[in-house]
Amino acid sequence: MKCFNWFNDLSSILTSDLATAAVEETEPESMEFLANELGDKVEKLSQISWKEMFERYVPVVCDYLLRIALVLVIFFVGRKLIKKIVSLCDQALKRHGMEVTVRRFFCNVINALGYICMLGILLQTVGLTATSLTALVASAGVAVGLALQGSLSNFAGGVLILLMKPFVIGDYIVQGNTEGTVKEIGLVYTELITADNRLIVIPNGTLIDSSIVNVTATGKRRLELSVGIGYKSDLKKAKEVLIRLGENDPARDPENPVNVFVSELAESSVNLGLHVWVSSSEYWNAKWRLTENIKMAFDEEGIEIPFKQVEISVTKM
Numbered sequence: 001m002k003c004f005n006w007f008n009d010l011s012s013i014l015t016s017d018l019a020t021a022a023v024e025e026t027e028p029e030s031m032e033f034l035a036n037e038l039g040d041k042v043e044k045l046s047q048i049s050w051k052e053m054f055e056r057y058v059p060v061v062c063d064y065l066l067r068i069a070l071v072l073v074i075f076f077v078g079r080k081l082i083k084k085i086v087s088l089c090d091q092a093l094k095r096h097g098m099e100v101t102v103r104r105f106f107c108n109v110i111n112a113l114g115y116i117c118m119l120g121i122l123l124q125t126v127g128l129t130a131t132s133l134t135a136l137v138a139s140a141g142v143a144v145g146l147a148l149q150g151s152l153s154n155f156a157g158g159v160l161i162l163l164m165k166p167f168v169i170g171d172y173i174v175q176g177n178t179e180g181t182v183k184e185i186g187l188v189y190t191e192l193i194t195a196d197n198r199l200i201v202i203p204n205g206t207l208i209d210s211s212i213v214n215v216t217a218t219g220k221r222r223l224e225l226s227v228g229i230g231y232k233s234d235l236k237k238a239k240e241v242l243i244r245l246g247e248n249d250p251a252r253d254p255e256n257p258v259n260v261f262v263s264e265l266a267e268s269s270v271n272l273g274l275h276v277w278v279s280s281s282e283y284w285n286a287k288w289r290l291t292e293n294i295k296m297a298f299d300e301e302g303i304e305i306p307f308k309q310v311e312i313s314v315t316k317m
Contacts, residue, residue, distance in 0.1 A: 003051050071125055074118070082114035100169050105162050108187050154188040157204030161185060166207075167214050172280070174213040175202065195284070216280040223276045223287055227294055228269030230304035235262070235270060241297045242274045249290055251282035269306040 086107050093103045094227050130269040162185070171182050173192070180192030180200055190207055192200040215221065229238050239260045246258035256277035263273040274294075298305055 001025075027110075067126055071122055071177075074122060074125060078114075078118040078121070082118070084110060085113050085114060102162055104169070105158065105185060105187070112187065127135065152246060154203045154205040157206075157208035158187055158190075160208050161190070161204060164192055166212055167217070171217065172215040174215060175207060175210055178202065179213075215283075219280055220256075220277055221280050221283050222291070223274075223278050223283060225274040225276075225287070225290060225294070226263060227274070227298075228266065228271045228306055229298070230268075230306050231270060233303045234301075237301060238272060238298070238303050241301055241303070242272060242294065245290060245293050245297060246274055246276040249278070249286055249293075251278040251286035253277040253279065268308075 018134055020065055089110055090107050094104065162166075169182050169185060173179065173182060176201055178192065180194040180198075181197070182190065183193045184191040185204075189201045189203055192202065194200060227242075229235070242260045243258050246252065246260070252258070259273075259275040261273050262270060264271040274290070276286070276290070295305070
């Protein structure tokens with residue numbers, strides 16, 4: 001590179017004759033001789049004109065400025081080109097009927113490969129040869145592979161999720177103590193949106209290695225409610241009220257009947273169970289609505305809902 005010429009000249013000037021002198025001179029006065037030689041070489045350097053320095057280094061500076069400008073142009077143009085390619089691939093996959101989960105995953109892979117290729121072009125632009133670039137990629141690949149073992153397992157987990165399809169984007173899943181609607185299945189992580197609009201990011205390796213409950217896989221769920229009535233209340237009337245409320249709920253699936261039954265004879269109440277099949281998307285709304293309607297209907301019908309009471313008896317001495 002031209003930028004190293006001046007340093008090479010300086011190194012040769014300072015070391016060539018001095019090294020020869022150091023070998024030839026073995027007398028005590030050799031130190032004085034070396035000092036004189038060093039002074040002569042420094043004087044020679046001081047005699048270099050500004051014109052000569054300008055002619056030496058201006059081309060080097062211009063070359064580097066040109067390389068920097070070229071790198072910036074390649075980066076911005078390459079980024080726009082990668083976005084365009086990803087968009088075209090997404091549209092092509094969509095026309096072929098590929099589901100959104102697989103489309104997004106492949107688009108993420110294409111995007112990552114595009115940036116890797118652009119990085120290689122940028123490194124060659126700044127002066128790295130193909131041999132140096134190959135060696136750099138090989139050594140970096142080993143280092144990255146050792147450092148990102150967990151991330152590679154997460155990537156493999158993402159591939160397995162796409163192949164096995166335990167869930168897709170839009171499903172409501174439960175994994176351990178975490179649950180939410182699947183927003184995105186990425187290369188390494190899966191994003192969930194909770195009911196209170198929080199974003200949860202789970203590694204794909206964790207999802208593939210654990211039990212997952214896909215709540216919305218079948219499109220409908222059985223809503224289960226339990227309510228207790230007093231032993232003196234009219235059991236038959238209470239069951240009729242529950243059946244009526246279940247059948248009249250707008251989220252109920254008409255293909256499945258409403259089921260009301262006595263689930264337990266508890267210490268202070270007769271516990272009734274209510275099973276209603278509803279659409280998965282309306283599950284929580286139906287549950288909250290039915291819970292409120294049961295309380296209001298029981299109050300109107302005079303059906304007691306027992307609750308724990310504490311009686312305090314005071315004896316006067």
